[in-house]
Amino acid sequence: xxxxxxxxxxxAYARHGRGTPLVLLHGFPLDHxxxxxxxxxxxxxxxxxxxxxxxxxxxxxxxxxYSISDMAxxxxxxLDHLRVEKAVVxxxxxxxxxxxxxxxxxxxxxxxxxxxxxxxAADTPEGKERRYKIAAEVAEQGVMVVAESMTPKLxxxxxxxxxxxRIIERQNISAVIGALKxxxxxxxxxxxxxxxNFPVVLVHGDADMLIPIERANEIKAALPxxxxxxxxxxxxxxxxxxxxxxxxxxxxxxxxx
Ligand code: MLT
Numbered sequence: 001x002x003x004x005x006x007x008x009x010x011x012a013y014a015r016h017g018r019g020t021p022l023v024l025l026h027g028f029p030l031d032h033x034x035x036x037x038x039x040x041x042x043x044x045x046x047x048x049x050x051x052x053x054x055x056x057x058x059x060x061x062x063x064x065x066y067s068i069s070d071m072a073x074x075x076x077x078x079l080d081h082l083r084v085e086k087a088v089v090x091x092x093x094x095x096x097x098x099x100x101x102x103x104x105x106x107x108x109x110x111x112x113x114x115x116x117x118x119x120x121a122a123d124t125p126e127g128k129e130r131r132y133k134i135a136a137e138v139a140e141q142g143v144m145v146v147a148e149s150m151t152p153k154l155x156x157x158x159x160x161x162x163x164x165x166r167i168i169e170r171q172n173i174s175a176v177i178g179a180l181k182x183x184x185x186x187x188x189x190x191x192x193x194x195x196x197n198f199p200v201v202l203v204h205g206d207a208d209m210l211i212p213i214e215r216a217n218e219i220k221a222a223l224p225x226x227x228x229x230x231x232x233x234x235x236x237x238x239x240x241x242x243x244x245x246x247x248x249x250x251x252x253x254x255x256x257x
Pocket of ligand 1: 183
């Protein structure tokens with residue numbers, strides 16, 4: 001991995017492939033290895049950049065609070081470093097929140113947007129409260145709290161659950177807490193997304209227990225030009241459960257550039 005200094009942190013990223021620049025933003029509380037299975041299906045068409053979001057993987061964690069928008073600014077810093085003016089930006093779940101914030105902050109840099117198992121809506125007041133409660137538990141008991149509670153809801157595929165659990169277990173407590181608070185504070189970007197003038201693809205499993213497919217349908221209703229790729233039988237991790245179908249969905253973005 002390569003590491004750059006941006007916005008006061010060390011940001012690590014991997015790169016593979018050739019073609020149109022495509023940034024893949026992982027979900028919570030994971031790192032760039034979440035893309036391991038899908039990357040080989042994309043690297044013939046895209047120049048892939050796979051950062052570890054702030055605090056995760058090999059990127060440094062910071063103790064002060066930050067927002068999803070700050071995480072999006074880290075990605076702009078990465079693209080500046082790479083001298084990439086415009087890219088396709090794809091995010092899984094929390095990575096989708098970062099991708100949406102990037103598209104809001106830097107619309108002129110977005111060639112296309114892909115949201116996998118994500119949503120544009122903000123947290124409900126109860127959802128925010130739940131995140132703060134989990135953050136307090138993580139501070140006391142460590143990341144195992146999240147590994148235990150999240151893993152069974154990610155997928156019905158035991159291989160995927162085991163793989164994701166190993167990723168979660170190696171994450172830094174401060175990153176997990178920081179991201180929980182950042183997600184709780186994120187804005188509702190549905191209305192903003194509905195004005196998008198770049199292609200949008202929504203990839204969602206019909207068996208997602210964490211972010212139900214209704215959230216993606218909501219985006220499709222607000223932005224009829226978005227292409228919806230529903231993956232039958234997929235849970236929250238389609239890029240691991242059905243990597244070739246997920247890649248095919250994302251490749252629709254390449255067709256529309
Ligand atoms: C994720 O997978 O990134 C999280 O489930 C997103 C969330 O908790 O909202």
